[in-house]
Amino acid sequence: MSEPTGATRRRGPFKVGDQVQLTDPKGRHYTFTLEAGKNYHTHKGAFPHDELIGAPEGTVVRTTGNVPYLALRPLLPDYVLSMPRGAAVIYPKDAGQILAMADIFAGARVVEAGVGSGALSTYLLRAVGDTGTLASYERRQDFADIARGNVERYFGGPHPAWKLTVGDLQDNLVETDVDRVILDMLAPWECLDVAAKALVPGGLVCCYVATTTQMSRTVEALREHGAYTEPQAWETMVRTWHLEGLAVRPDHRMIGHTGFLLTARRMADGVEPPLRQRRPAKGAYGEDFDNDKPTQLSLAERAAARAAAKAATPVIEQD
Numbered sequence: 001m002s003e004p005t006g007a008t009r010r011r012g013p014f015k016v017g018d019q020v021q022l023t024d025p026k027g028r029h030y031t032f033t034l035e036a037g038k039n040y041h042t043h044k045g046a047f048p049h050d051e052l053i054g055a056p057e058g059t060v061v062r063t064t065g066n067v068p069y070l071a072l073r074p075l076l077p078d079y080v081l082s083m084p085r086g087a088a089v090i091y092p093k094d095a096g097q098i099l100a101m102a103d104i105f106a107g108a109r110v111v112e113a114g115v116g117s118g119a120l121s122t123y124l125l126r127a128v129g130d131t132g133t134l135a136s137y138e139r140r141q142d143f144a145d146i147a148r149g150n151v152e153r154y155f156g157g158p159h160p161a162w163k164l165t166v167g168d169l170q171d172n173l174v175e176t177d178v179d180r181v182i183l184d185m186l187a188p189w190e191c192l193d194v195a196a197k198a199l200v201p202g203g204l205v206c207c208y209v210a211t212t213t214q215m216s217r218t219v220e221a222l223r224e225h226g227a228y229t230e231p232q233a234w235e236t237m238v239r240t241w242h243l244e245g246l247a248v249r250p251d252h253r254m255i256g257h258t259g260f261l262l263t264a265r266r267m268a269d270g271v272e273p274p275l276r277q278r279r280p281a282k283g284a285y286g287e288d289f290d291n292d293k294p295t296q297l298s299l300a301e302r303a304a305a306r307a308a309a310k311a312a313t314p315v316i317e318q319d
C-alpha cells in the first residue's frame, strides 16, 4: 500500500530535502532544509549537513565552536509558526479545535477561505488525506503564492487533494456536495449564502473570527439566513507550564487571545430551524441593536423583548 502524501518525509533517518529543526542550548529553534555538501552556519561555528544525512532524528550535532544542537524534524505546529507568512496564521491550538469540532474526517470534501499563509490548509490536507478534497479560495495572489510554497514545501510537492483558487469565495465557489466550509476572514457573513448552497444537508460551517463584533454579526447572519441550525461559539485558552524541581507552575506569559470559533450545521432544503424557546436576554436587542443587521428574531419578537426590558427597568421617582 502506498504511503499518504508527505508521510515518508515524517519518519526514518534524515534525507536530502528534509526540514530539520535545530534546538540550541537556550531552547531556541532554527529550521533549514538538508542539502548534500552544504554547511549550516551559526553564531558559534558551522557543521556540515552531511553529518545529519542518514542520521536518526534526535541526533545531537556539534558546531566547530563545540556548541551542541539537537536535530529533529519540525512538527506541524513548529512548521506553521516558522514558515514565511503573508497573513497571520491560525495558531495550532485553534487549528486543533477546528479539526476536532468541525469534525474534519479522512475523505471529507472541504472548502476553505481565505488561505492566508496556508497554515490551516496544511492541517486540513493532512486530515482529509489523499482521498478527500480541499478547495481553498484566497482573494490575494501574493498570499496564495506564499501559501502554495508553504504547503508544497511541507508535503514535498503538490498535494493530490488540493485545489487553490485566487478570487473571492462568494464570487468563485463552484463546489457542491461539500461536507465542511471553513471561513477565516474579516467578513465571513458575506460568504454564508454561497456556503449554504455548497453544503450537503448536515454539513457544517465553521468561522474563525478575531473580535466579538465579528462574532456577533456572524451569529446574527447565520440565524437570519434560515438554512443553518443555531450557531455555537467558543474560544480556547492554552496555558503552558514551567517545570523545574518544586517550581511547577503556569508560565508567567501566555497567548491571551487569538480568536473565536463558531459552528452551525446545514439544515435540509426547505426545513426551517425551530425557533429558539429561550427568551432573549433583557436588552439583547435593545435600542442600540442595529435592526438592519440580520437576526432570526422577528420584528414583533424584538419589539416584545424591548417592551419587556423597559417594563423591568426600575423607575426612579424624581421630586
Ligand SMILES: C[S@@+](CC[C@H](N)C(=O)[O-])C[C@H]1O[C@@H](n2cnc3c(N)ncnc32)[C@H](O)[C@@H]1O
Residues within 6 Å of the ligand: 087, 088, 089, 090, 113, 114, 115, 116, 117, 118, 119, 120, 121, 137, 138, 139, 140, 143, 167, 168, 169, 170, 184, 185, 186, 187, 191
Ligand atoms: C487571516 S488570513 C487566513 C489565514 C489562514 N487561515 C492561515 O492559517 O494561514 C485571512 C485571509 O482571507 C483572505 N480573504 C478575506 N476575504 C476573503 C474572501 N471573501 N474570499 C477569499 N479570501 C478572502 C485575505 O486576503 C487573507 O489572506
